[in-house]
Amino acid sequence: MNKSFLALLLILSFGITSNSEKVIARQGQVSFFSYTSVENIKAENNQVYSIINLQEGTIAVDMLMNAFVFEKALMREHFNESYIESDIYPKATFQGKIIDFDTNAQGTQIKMIKGAFKMHGVSKDIEIKTKIENNNGSYTLSGVFETFVKDYNINIPPLLAGNIAKSIAVNFKFEYQPYEN
Amino acid sequence: MKIKKIVIACLLLLGGVHISTAQDDLLDILNNEQEDATYVPPAFKMTRVAFGHSTEIRSKGVLELFTATRFWNFPGDRSQSFAADKMTTRIALEYGVSDRLSFGIGGTTFDGLFDSYLKYKLTSQEKGEKAAPFNITLLQAGSYNSSSGSVYSGLSGDFSDRLAFTSQVLVSRKMSSKFSLQLAPTFVHKPLGVSNQDNKNFFALGFGARYKLGPHLSIVSEYYRTFNPIESFDTYDPFAIGVNWELGDILIQLMLTNTRNMVEDTFITQTTNNFNFKDPNLHFGFNATYVFHLKNKLKK
Incomplete structure (x- = not known):
């Protein structure tokens, strides 16, 4: 009785992490938009990394800030140097958990992701609604969320307050493939 | 039994640790x-750093309208001029042909200089072992002096005597996230035509x-050291x-300087005032892009 209990514990404690199945996205797309009456700003990053641990429903995202491409070349320089300071904070990361993630359900499911988004040296707990598509074990996650510039210690000079929206819409889309160590 | 309990407790703890670090593992991966x-x-x-070129060039498809103005006063207590006694303006256009090559043309009011240049970015500074530690940009500029009889006079009517050329290797490095430094070895060919003894090539x-x-x-x-000034x-x-x-x-620069010239070959060879705060040596400069x-x- 005790021995089998021990064996069960062993399997439980080590099995979870060593056998866990992961899927990874290496060319995830993240774009953000700032809409104001003066100017619309759009930027795209098509080299975002994301990984999901299917057993636990945990998810992580890692992106290089300088990989964002803008409509205007000079905006990219301003973004990297004056706003996001990507030489000091080169990356933005997210780690969290997909709530009630059903890995076996085929087709589309809408779930919430809770986790911490870290950008410009500031970590903030956020909740994101996401659409998960499962097509025979290949997962696609997409969604939109709003984020506030001032939450991340990013200063907009008063003169440009009309050009940059206080709330930025972030779009994301990740297509996952099986991850092998 | 006691040992077993301890083992079980340890395993439970281990399991707990594994689960709690699983999220960090994902980011590590x-x-x-x-x-x-x-x-x-x-x-x-x-x-531009101030009056001279910086290693920065404009990206492909970017057109830059550049205006530079210098104001200065004549010596003397009383002046009836509005704001400043004298001014000079250089208006220029610069266009990014590619992300590495840009081309510019400009004209200056005070000394009647028309100039043109090509700027080519050789390397961009990056982090990492194999990355280039410096920004290196090559500049080749030429200017034509259109003034009829200038303060420096001596200009003949020959077209070739009115031409001047500047070649520069601009090397810069971002030393920290706040501080950048640039060195610019420069060669200037300029026949001033004031005296035959004067050299025409400057370093x-x-x-x-x-x-x-x-x-x-x-x-x-910004500062330029001329090694063989005219005599x-x-x-x-x-x-x-x-x-x-x-x-x-919009990018704006405000500056105090001792040169009223805005083209390389003139400010390197022909700055006739030293830097101090007395008129007419002190020039207030304004660059707007x-x-x-x-x-x-x-x-x-």
Whole structure:
């Protein structure tokens, strides 16, 4: 009785992490938009990394800030140097958990992701609604969320307050493939 | 039994630790997968440090309208001029042919100089072992002096005598996230035509620096040391100290300087005032850049 209990514990404690199945996205797309009456700003990053641990429903995202491409070349320089300071904070990361993630359900499911988004040296707990598509074990996650510039210690000079929206819409889309160590 | 309990407790603890670190593991995996951040923001944001060129060039499809103005006063207590006694303006256009090559043309009111240049970015500074540690930009500039009889006179009617050429190797490095430094070995060919004894070829070394005070504000300073100045009249090395204000499509520089010339070959060879705060040596300078983006960088 005790021995089998021990064996069960062993399997439980080590099995979870060593056998866990992961899927990874290496060319995830993240774009953000700032809409104001003066100017619309759009930027795209098509080299975002994301990984999901299917057993636990945990998810992580890692992106290089300088990989964002803008409509205007000079905006990219301003973004990297004056706003996001990507030489000091080169990356933005997210780690969290997909709530009630059903890995076996085929087709589309809408779930919430809770986790911490870290950008410009500031970590903030956020909740994101996401659409998960499962097509025979290949997962696609997409969604939109709003984020506030001032939450991340990013200063907009008063003169440009009309050009940059206080709330930025972030779009994301990740297509996952099986991850092998 | 006791031992077993301890073992079970240990295993439970281990399991707990495993689960709690699982999230960090995911980020670690991504950290290993993702390439290292090698990006270093440009050492200078404007294509000029103060009066001379910086290593920065404009990206492909970017048109820059550049105006530079210098104001100065004549010596003497009383002057009836409005604001300043004298001024000179250089208006120029610079266009990014590619992300590495840009082309510029300009004209200056005071000395009647028309100039043109090609600027080619050889390397960009990046982080990492194999990355280039410096920004290196090559500049080739030429100018035509259209003035009829200038303060320096002696200009013959020959077209070739009115031409001057400047070649520069601009080397800069962002030393920290705030401080950038630039060195600029320079060769100038300029027949001044004042005296036959004067040399026509000049060697100079430029020093430029930028210090970021805030996200949009920085101070800049620039100095050119001329190694073989002309002898027929006294010249001094040009110096400037200024403030950059970098906002959106508009970039503004305010500066104090001792040179009223804005083209390399003239400020290196013909700066006739030393830097001090007395008229007419003190020049107030104002550079303004407006950037037009003629090409959308996003794929539609």
